[in-house]
Amino acid sequence: MTQFVQQVVVGLGDGSIYASLALALVLIYRATHVINFAQGEMGMFSTYIAWTLIENHGWSFWPAFFFTIFVSFLGGAAIQQAVVRPLARAGELTIVMATIALLVILNGLASWIWKPDEKVLPSPFPTGSWSVGDVQIPQQSVYDLLVVLACVVLLWAFFNFTKLGLALRASAVNPVASRLLGVRVTWMLALGWGVAAALSAVAGMLAAPAQFVFSPSFMQVVIIYAFAAAVVGGIESPAGAVVAGLALGVTINLLGTYVDFVTPDMRLPVALAILLGVLIFRPGGLLGRAVVRRV
Amino acid sequence: MRRQPMPLLELTDVHARYGQVRALHGVSLAVDEGQIVALLGANGAGKTTTLRAVSGTVMRQGGVVFDGTPLPRSPETAARRGITHVPEGRGILSELTVRENLLMGAYLRRDRRGVTADLKRAYAELPWLGERRNQQAGTLSGGEQQMLALERALMARPRLLLLDEPSLGLAPLVVQEFFRLVRRLNEEQGVTVLVVEQNANLALDISNRAYLLEVGRVALEGESAELREHEGVRKSYLGY
Numbered sequence: 001m002t003q004f005v006q007q008v009v010v011g012l013g014d015g016s017i018y019a020s021l022a023l024a025l026v027l028i029y030r031a032t033h034v035i036n037f038a039q040g041e042m043g044m045f046s047t048y049i050a051w052t053l054i055e056n057h058g059w060s061f062w063p064a065f066f067f068t069i070f071v072s073f074l075g076g077a078a079i080q081q082a083v084v085r086p087l088a089r090a091g092e093l094t095i096v097m098a099t100i101a102l103l104v105i106l107n108g109l110a111s112w113i114w115k116p117d118e119k120v121l122p123s124p125f126p127t128g129s130w131s132v133g134d135v136q137i138p139q140q141s142v143y144d145l146l147v148v149l150a151c152v153v154l155l156w157a158f159f160n161f162t163k164l165g166l167a168l169r170a171s172a173v174n175p176v177a178s179r180l181l182g183v184r185v186t187w188m189l190a191l192g193w194g195v196a197a198a199l200s201a202v203a204g205m206l207a208a209p210a211q212f213v214f215s216p217s218f219m220q221v222v223i224i225y226a227f228a229a230a231v232v233g234g235i236e237s238p239a240g241a242v243v244a245g246l247a248l249g250v251t252i253n254l255l256g257t258y259v260d261f262v263t264p265d266m267r268l269p270v271a272l273a274i275l276l277g278v279l280i281f282r283p284g285g286l287l288g289r290a291v292v293r294r295v
Numbered sequence: 296m297r298r299q300p301m302p303l304l305e306l307t308d309v310h311a312r313y314g315q316v317r318a319l320h321g322v323s324l325a326v327d328e329g330q331i332v333a334l335l336g337a338n339g340a341g342k343t344t345t346l347r348a349v350s351g352t353v354m355r356q357g358g359v360v361f362d363g364t365p366l367p368r369s370p371e372t373a374a375r376r377g378i379t380h381v382p383e384g385r386g387i388l389s390e391l392t393v394r395e396n397l398l399m400g401a402y403l404r405r406d407r408r409g410v411t412a413d414l415k416r417a418y419a420e421l422p423w424l425g426e427r428r429n430q431q432a433g434t435l436s437g438g439e440q441q442m443l444a445l446e447r448a449l450m451a452r453p454r455l456l457l458l459d460e461p462s463l464g465l466a467p468l469v470v471q472e473f474f475r476l477v478r479r480l481n482e483e484q485g486v487t488v489l490v491v492e493q494n495a496n497l498a499l500d501i502s503n504r505a506y507l508l509e510v511g512r513v514a515l516e517g518e519s520a521e522l523r524e525h526e527g528v529r530k531s532y533l534g535y
Binding site: 163166167169170173174176177178179180181182183184 | 370371382386391
């Protein structure tokens with residue numbers, strides 16, 4: 001029982017990283033109707049920016065964390081304006097190819113700038129555990145979860161209670177009608193990409209300390225879990241992405257603990273087998289919304 | 296000396312095309328402030344395209360002057376200048392709630408109190424809107440969506456309202472209610488209206504002036520009452 005509780009907490013910590021990256025994927029899907037294959041590498045690149053600020057410029061973690069989020073936001077918006085916007089007329093498949101190109105370019109760029117060897121991003125959180133009775137609760141997992149939940153609450157409030165958030169949703173639902181109401185839709189899409197980039201920066205900066213060391217490819221496994229979470233959650237559902245991300249983290253950790261053949265190497269295949277299983281029975285994902293339309 | 300009254304909207308020799316397909320071949324028309332002007336014509340005559348040329352949602356050439364200054368071809372700018380276009384198919388934000396749709400109508404306004412007051416006015420005018428304020432707008436019936444589109448347009452406090460075939464697919468009673476509301480807004484709030492309407496009888500009923508379009512050109516124009524007596528209009532469009 002103690003082991004069970006411990007693994008659930010560790011799973012929630014891992015899952016919160018998948019959840020934040022999956023949420024970024026959902027935001028972009030809703031705005032641009034494509035899966036952004038470069039989302040993980042955008043988070044990786046952000047992580048290197050934070051690492052540079054900390055290691056080379058002597059910043060402490062939290063100022064570097066928030067500054068990196070800000071820079072990533074600008075970077076995401078710039079990518080939308082410079083790469084995605086000109087391709088808008090070319091169609092969705094072309095944009096998907098562009099995000100794959102971006103994945104490879106960002107990865108190469110990071111290897112070139114920072115060298116492909118492993119780096120260490122210090123953890124902002126204590127690495128110890130809290131003892132609750134017999135149960136050892138790893139602090140880092142709990143804090144990771146709290147940071148991601150805070151981001152989710154902030155975003156939820158932004159989308160539901162601010163005029164800008166409302167305009168962003170309107171632009172995603174019906175860009176033509178939104179323009180007629182005076183919304184500058186291209187700016188809204190840039191804003192959406194910026195927010196997604198900021199979220200993936202959070203994911204990267206939490207994932208790097210959790211994996212102890214990181215290199216330019218460290219987000220490539222995380223992004224696959226995030227794809228799985230986003231699709232299982234119902235690709236258009238932010239709540240679904242968060243719930244599925246957390247559930248995936250917990251499930252994988254429990255299977256790894258209690259099922260012999262789920263060795264660390266087998267975790268990813270098992271995660272994707274779960275993805276297929278869910279989609280066969282619920283093609284729209286767990287929380288995929290059925291949009292009711294009348295014409 | 297009295298200044299010659301300037302029309303609120305003036306189109307001079309406007310051409311428009313969709314890719315290679317030319318839809319307007321030099322349309323000129325004027326809409327005076329405070330009037331309801333109707334655009335009549337058969338399918339494909341260029342009525343919808345004329346509205347799109349004003350709001351800047353189609354490639355166009357020629358003079359479009361609003362309130363004395365040229366209007367660039369940009370929907371965002373048209374909205375900022377006070378032109379609200381209710382497009383074909385109503386442009387409802389289907390996944391947003393009724394209330395959110397109304398708030399989006401007021402997107403460009405900065406006076407929060409005025410917006411809240413106008414929201415209350417809309418709910419008072421159409422009580423069902425208030426009762427269903429948290430319902431997804433896409434689940435409303437066609438007639439309800441059309442009324443919502445009109446109320447949303449009013450949330451912008453427009454100077455010029457462009458209505459594209461509002462009666463399309465609606466029950467006669469709903470159409471009556473819709474145009475009663477349009478007329479009241481025109482009389483009480485002085486909103487100028489340019490309306491595209493295939494039902495010529497209806498259009499001539501509610502408008503002060505009308506233009507008859509035929510294959511991308513103005514074929515006939517005049518006071519609505521005069522056009523009603525015009526023999527060609529009667530035979531081809533009114534059916535008696």
